[in-house]
Amino acid sequence: MHPCRTLSISLALLSVTTALTAPPAAAEAPATITVQTGDHADFSRLALVNAQGAPAVDVGSCGGRVAFSQAVPWPLEALNGTYSRRLTGFQTAEDGRSLTMDWPCGARVTVRRERRITFIDVADPPRPARKPGAPVPASESVLLAEAPGASVFPVIAPPTPEPVPAPTASAQTAPISLAERLNPVASAQAQPIVQAQPVVQAPPPVQPQPVAKAPPPKPEPARTVAAVPPSATPPVAAPAPAVQADPPIRAFDLDAWAGDDYPARKQHLEQRIADSQGRARVDALLAMARFTLARALPEEGRAALDAAESLTPGPDQRYELRLLRDAFRALDGTADPDDSQFVRAHPTPAAADHHVWRSATLAPSRWTAAKSSLPIALKRLLSYPADLRGRLLTLLAESAGEAADGASLNLIVLEMITLDGIGSTDGRLDFFRGRLAELRNETAEALTHYKRAAALPNLYGHRAQVRSIELRLASGALDDPGAIAELESLRYAWRGGDVETDALAALGAAYTRAGRIDAALDIFGLLGRRFGATARGQAALTTGRGLLDAVIGHLEKTPGSALDALSLQVRYGRTVALTDDDAGTQQRRLARLLARGGFTLEAARLLHTVAEATRGAQRAAVGLELARVLLDAGRGAEALAVLDHTAGPAPDAAAADPQTAKRRALLRAEAFATEGEAMRAFDALRGLTGPEAARIRADSLFRAGEWPAARAAYAELLGGQDAPLPDDIAFHALAAFRAGDDAAVTAAAERHGKALAGTRWAGLLDALAVPPDPAGKPLSSATVGGQLAAADALAGVLRRWKAP
Numbered sequence: 001m002h003p004c005r006t007l008s009i010s011l012a013l014l015s016v017t018t019a020l021t022a023p024p025a026a027a028e029a030p031a032t033i034t035v036q037t038g039d040h041a042d043f044s045r046l047a048l049v050n051a052q053g054a055p056a057v058d059v060g061s062c063g064g065r066v067a068f069s070q071a072v073p074w075p076l077e078a079l080n081g082t083y084s085r086r087l088t089g090f091q092t093a094e095d096g097r098s099l100t101m102d103w104p105c106g107a108r109v110t111v112r113r114e115r116r117i118t119f120i121d122v123a124d125p126p127r128p129a130r131k132p133g134a135p136v137p138a139s140e141s142v143l144l145a146e147a148p149g150a151s152v153f154p155v156i157a158p159p160t161p162e163p164v165p166a167p168t169a170s171a172q173t174a175p176i177s178l179a180e181r182l183n184p185v186a187s188a189q190a191q192p193i194v195q196a197q198p199v200v201q202a203p204p205p206v207q208p209q210p211v212a213k214a215p216p217p218k219p220e221p222a223r224t225v226a227a228v229p230p231s232a233t234p235p236v237a238a239p240a241p242a243v244q245a246d247p248p249i250r251a252f253d254l255d256a257w258a259g260d261d262y263p264a265r266k267q268h269l270e271q272r273i274a275d276s277q278g279r280a281r282v283d284a285l286l287a288m289a290r291f292t293l294a295r296a297l298p299e300e301g302r303a304a305l306d307a308a309e310s311l312t313p314g315p316d317q318r319y320e321l322r323l324l325r326d327a328f329r330a331l332d333g334t335a336d337p338d339d340s341q342f343v344r345a346h347p348t349p350a351a352a353d354h355h356v357w358r359s360a361t362l363a364p365s366r367w368t369a370a371k372s373s374l375p376i377a378l379k380r381l382l383s384y385p386a387d388l389r390g391r392l393l394t395l396l397a398e399s400a401g402e403a404a405d406g407a408s409l410n411l412i413v414l415e416m417i418t419l420d421g422i423g424s425t426d427g428r429l430d431f432f433r434g435r436l437a438e439l440r441n442e443t444a445e446a447l448t449h450y451k452r453a454a455a456l457p458n459l460y461g462h463r464a465q466v467r468s469i470e471l472r473l474a475s476g477a478l479d480d481p482g483a484i485a486e487l488e489s490l491r492y493a494w495r496g497g498d499v500e501t502d503a504l505a506a507l508g509a510a511y512t513r514a515g516r517i518d519a520a521l522d523i524f525g526l527l528g529r530r531f532g533a534t535a536r537g538q539a540a541l542t543t544g545r546g547l548l549d550a551v552i553g554h555l556e557k558t559p560g561s562a563l564d565a566l567s568l569q570v571r572y573g574r575t576v577a578l579t580d581d582d583a584g585t586q587q588r589r590l591a592r593l594l595a596r597g598g599f600t601l602e603a604a605r606l607l608h609t610v611a612e613a614t615r616g617a618q619r620a621a622v623g624l625e626l627a628r629v630l631l632d633a634g635r636g637a638e639a640l641a642v643l644d645h646t647a648g649p650a651p652d653a654a655a656a657d658p659q660t661a662k663r664r665a666l667l668r669a670e671a672f673a674t675e676g677e678a679m680r681a682f683d684a685l686r687g688l689t690g691p692e693a694a695r696i697r698a699d700s701l702f703r704a705g706e707w708p709a710a711r712a713a714y715a716e717l718l719g720g721q722d723a724p725l726p727d728d729i730a731f732h733a734l735a736a737f738r739a740g741d742d743a744a745v746t747a748a749a750e751r752h753g754k755a756l757a758g759t760r761w762a763g764l765l766d767a768l769a770v771p772p773d774p775a776g777k778p779l780s781s782a783t784v785g786g787q788l789a790a791a792d793a794l795a796g797v798l799r800r801w802k803a804p
Contacts, residue, residue, distance in 0.1 A: 033072060037084050043123040044086035046101070054113050057120065062105040063089070064120070067098035074099050086122045126319075251290070251320075252327075258294035265291060282313045289324050298328050356380045360392050363399035370399065371408055378415050389419060397432045406439035427453035427460040434464065443475050465490060466502050473510075480514040501527065508547040512554050517564045520551050521572065528575030544579045545586070552589050562597020565590060569602055577609070583618050584610035588625060600633040611646055619646050620660060627667045636674030643668055666692055673700040691722055702731055707739035715744075724752070730761040737768045745769050763793030 034049040048055065048066065058065040079090040089102035103109070106125035111118070249256045259265040269291055272284040285308035292301035305321055305328075313321060355373040362370035374396070381389050393416050400409040413432050434449030450471070453464035469486055472478035478486075487507040508523035527544040551568070555561040568576065569590060580586045587610050594603035607626040614622055623646025630639040643664060669684035678700040685693050698713035714732035718724045729752045736744035749765035756762050767790035 035075060035079065037079065037082055037087055039083075039085050043121045044084050044103075046087055046120040046122075048118045048120075049116055050118070054118055057111045057118070059109045059111065063100060063102040064109065065093070065098050065100045066118075066120070067094065069097070071096035072099075086124070254294040256294075257290045259291075262295065278311070279314060279317070282308045282311050282317050285311075286317065286320055286324070293324065293327055293331065296331065298331055301328055356384075356392065360395055363396055367399050367403040367405065370396075371405065374408055374411065378411060381415070381419070386419075390416075393419075394428060401432065401435045401439075404439055406436060409436050409439065426458055427456040427464065431460040431464050431467075434467065438467070438471060443471060446471060462490075463502065466506055470506055480510050483510045484514065505544065505547050509550050512547070512550045515554075517551065517554065517561075518567075520547070521564075521568055524548060524551065525572050525575060528572065528578065544575070545581075548576060548579055548586055552586060552593070555593055556589070562593065562599060565593035565597060566599055566602065569594065569606065573606075582614070584614060584622065588622065591625070591629070595629045595632065600629055603629050604633070611642075617657075617660075620664075622646065624660070624663055624667060627671070631667065631670055631674060634674065636671040639671040639674075640668065643671070662688065666696065669693070669696045670699075673703060676703055678704040678706075691717065691720060694720075695728065698728075698731070702735055707735050708741075710735040711739050711741060711744060718752075724755070726756055726759045726761050729755055730764055733765055733768055742769075763796050766790065767793040 034047075036045075036047040036049075038045050050068075056067045058067070074090075074092050074096065076090055076092060086103050086107065087101055089100075091100045092098070093100055103122045104125055108123040108125065110121040110123075112121075113119075269284065269288045273281060273288060276284050285304045289301045289304040289308070292298070292304065301324070305324055308317070308321060356377045359370040359373045359377040377396075381392060384392070393412060397409060397412045397416070400412060409432065413429070413436055416429055416432070430449045430453035434446045434453065437443075437446035437449060447468060450464040450468040454461050454468060466487075469478065469483050473480070473483050484507065487503060487510060491503060491507065504523050504527055508520045508527075511517075511520035511523065524544055524547050527547070555565055555568075576586060576590065587606055591603040591606045591610075594600075594606065604626060607622060607629060611619055611622040611626060623642055626646075627639040627642050630636075630642065647664065665684055665688060669681045669688075672678075672681035672684060673696055681696060681700040685697060694713065694717050698710055698717055701710035701713055711732060714728055714735055717728055718732060729748065733745055733748045736748065745765070745768050749769040753765050756765060
C-alpha cells in the first residue's frame with residue numbers, strides 16, 4: 001500500500017478521537033507536540049506528532065515508555081481524562097523527558113513511524129480458542145489452570161439461546177453434515193462465526209430492492225430465492241418450521257471432538273484428509289489434531305500438526321497450530337508456565353495489593369526475593385488503613401535490618417516518616433533510624449537514636465538498650481565486664497518480654513568473651529529450656545545458635561578445654577541437637593573437641609547420631625570423621641562397618657568427590673592394617689600414592705612382623721621431601737633393631753636423635769643404639785652404665801605412653 005494512502009487511513013481512524021495538544025512552553029523548551037488517543041474496534045491508538053525526530057519507544061509486557069532527548073510538556077491531565085479501553089495510567093518520568101503508560105498484560109503492540117507521526121497501536125492480548133480479529137461472543141469465558149503442571153484446557157460455556165430466525169429454503173433442503181460439524185467455519189478457528197440473517201426493510205414503491213448476497217457454499221435454490229426481490233406485502237402463509245440442525249463443534253469442546261465411536265470418527269477424518277487439498281487439507285489435519293487431543297493421543301496429534309505445517313498454512317491456521325501445540329505440551333505436562341496459554345504456575349491475583357503481601361510473606365526468611373517488590377509494595381501501602389500499614393512497614397523494616405540492607409531500610413524509614421509518622425510515639429521509628437545509622441557506620445548518631453528510643457519502657461525501648469550495649473562493645477567504648485554488669489542489671493526487668501531472648505544471647509556472648517564458659521553454658525541451657533517449646537522457640541533457637549557458635553569457637557582456641565566440651569555435651573546435648581542446622585555443623589565441631597581431649601566414646605556416639613540424621617554427601621563426610629575417631633581408639637572393625645554403611649549405593653559412591661574417595665580408601669586400608677590384615681590393606685592401597693599411603697604400607701608390614709621390609713618402607717618414607725613424623729622415626733628404628741641392622745639404628749640415632757626430644761619417644765634411639773659387649777668377656781663398668789641408662793630411657797618411654 002502506498003505510504004500516502006496508509007497515512008490517510010491512519011488519520012481517518014483518528015478522526016473520531018480527542019486531539020490533545022500540549023500547552024506552549026518557554027522559548028528554550030522543545031517545540032509543541034500533539035498527542036492523539038482513540039479507540040478502534042480491534043485496537044487503541046496513540047499518535048504523536050513531533051517535528052524534532054522520532055522518539056524512543058520501549059514496549060513492555062504490561063506497559064511502555066515514550067522518551068525524548070529533552071523535556072517535553074506532556075498534557076497529562078488531558079490524557080488521563082480521555083477514556084481509552086486499552087491505554088491507561090499516563091505518567092511522566094525522567095524530569096519530563098519520557099511518558100509511561102499501561103496496557104493489558106500480553107497485549108499485541110505495534111509501533112510505526114510515518115513522516116512526523118509516531119503511531120502506537122495496542123490490540124487485545126491473544127485469547128485461547130479464538131482467532132485474532134474474530135468477534136468475541138458475549139458468553140465466552142475461558143478458565144485457565146492455576147496449578148503448576150496442570151493440563152487444563154479452556155472450557156467455553158454454552159451460548160445463551162437466541163431466537164431462531166425464520167428458516168429459508170436452503171436451511172430446509174441442506175442440513176449441516178458431520179463433515180461441516182467437524183470443520184467449524186471451514187477454517188478450524190477457535191470460535192465459529194454465526195452468519196446473521198439480514199433484516200430486509202420494506203422498500204419504497206419507487207426504489208428497487210437491493211439484492212441479498214447469499215453465502216457461497218449454499219446450494220442453487222438458495223441463490224435463486226435470494227435474487228428475487230421480496231414483495232412489499234408479507235406472504236400469506238409461512239413455511240413449515242424446519243428441524244434445528246446441530247451447531248458446529250466448538251474448538252476445545254473435548255467431549256464433542258472425542259465422540260462416542262472412535263473407529264468411525266477416525267476413519268471419517270482420515271477420509272477427509274485424503275480427499276482434500278490446499279487449505280481444506282490443513283483444516284482437515286487440524287480437525288484430526290483436535291480429535292487426537294480429545295482422545296489424549298499426543299504422538300498422533302503432533303504428527304498431524306507437523307503434516308499441516310508442511311502444507312503452507314495461512315496466518316489464522318498458523319495461530320491454530322500454535323495453540324494446539326501449546327495444548328499438547330500442557331497435556332504432557334511439559335508446558336512452560338511463563339509461555340503457555342493453558343497453564344499458569346503463579347496466577348496473578350485480582351487484588352491490587354499482591355506485591356504488598358508477597359513482600360510481607362517472603363521478608364522474614366527470603367529477603368532477596370521480597371526486595372524485588374519493595375518499591376511497588378510501598379506505593380500500594382498508601383491505600384491501606386493506618387494500623388495495618390504500620391504493622392506491615394514494621395515487618396519489612398525488621399527484615400531489612402536483619403539482612404543488613406541499608407538502602408531498603410532507608411526507603412522504609414522514609415515511608416514511616418511521611419505516612420502519619422508511624423512509630424514516632426512508641427520508639428519504633430527511633431529504633432529503626434538507629435539501626436540505619438548503624439548500617440551506615442555512623443556510631444554516634446546510632447547511639448543518639450537508641451538512647452531516645454530506650455527512654456520508653458516498651459519492646460523497642462528494651463531492644464534499643466540491647467543494641468546500644470552491643471554497639472558500644474563493638475566500638476570499644478565498653479568492655480566485657482561493664483557489658484555483663486549492665487546486662488545483668490537489666491536482665492530481670494526484661495523477664496517475660498519479647499526482647500528477653502536477645503538480651504540473654506548478648507549476655508551469654510559477653511560471658512564467653514570474658515572466659516566464663518560455665519555461665520555462658522547456663523545461659524544457653526536457659527534459652528533451650530524456657531523457650532524451646534514456646535511460640536518463640538524457633539527464634540530462641542536461632543539466637544542460641546549464635547551463642548553456641550561463640551562458645552565452641554572459644555573452646556577450640558583454648559587448650560585444655562576438653563572438660564568444658566564434655567560438660568556441654570552431657571548437660572545440653574539435646575539442646576545442641578535442636579539448635580544445630582541440618583548438616584550437624586556444631587555437633588561435629590563438638591565431637592572433634594571431645595576426640596581431641598581423649599573422650600573418643602562420647603565423640604563416637606555423637607557422630608553416630610549425626611550420621612543417622614543426615615543423607616547424601618553430608619552423611620559420607622560424617623562417616624569419614626566417625627571412622628577416624630574409631631581408628632584413633634583402636635576399633636578398626638567398627639571403622640570398616642561405618643565406612644561401608646555411610647558410603648551409600650554403588651553409583652553414589654562412584655560419583656563422589658575424588659578427594660573423598662581417596663580419603664575413604666586410606667581409612668579402609670588403615671582399618672585393615674589395625675586389624676592385622678596386611679594383604680587386604682595392600683589391596684585397598686592399590687593405585688594410591690603419597691606419604692599417607694606409604695605410611696600405611698609401612699605400618700602394615702610392621703604389624704605383620706616383616707622387619708626388613710618395614711625398615712625399608714620407613715626408610716623410604718624418611719627420605720621423602722616432607723618432614724618426618726616422630727612416629728615414623730621411632731618405628732623405623734624399632735624395625736631396624738628387630739631386623740638386626742645395628743648400623744641403621746646407629747645412623748637413625750645420629751640423624752634424628754634431636755627430633756624425638758620432648759616427645760613420648762624421647763630416649764628410644766639412645767636405648768636401641770647401645771652396642772652389646774663382645775661375647776666371652778667380662779662386663780665393663782661403661783657397659784653396665786650404658787645398659788642401665790638404656791633401661792631407664794625405655795622405662796621413661798613406657799611411662800609416657802601409659803600417661804593419659
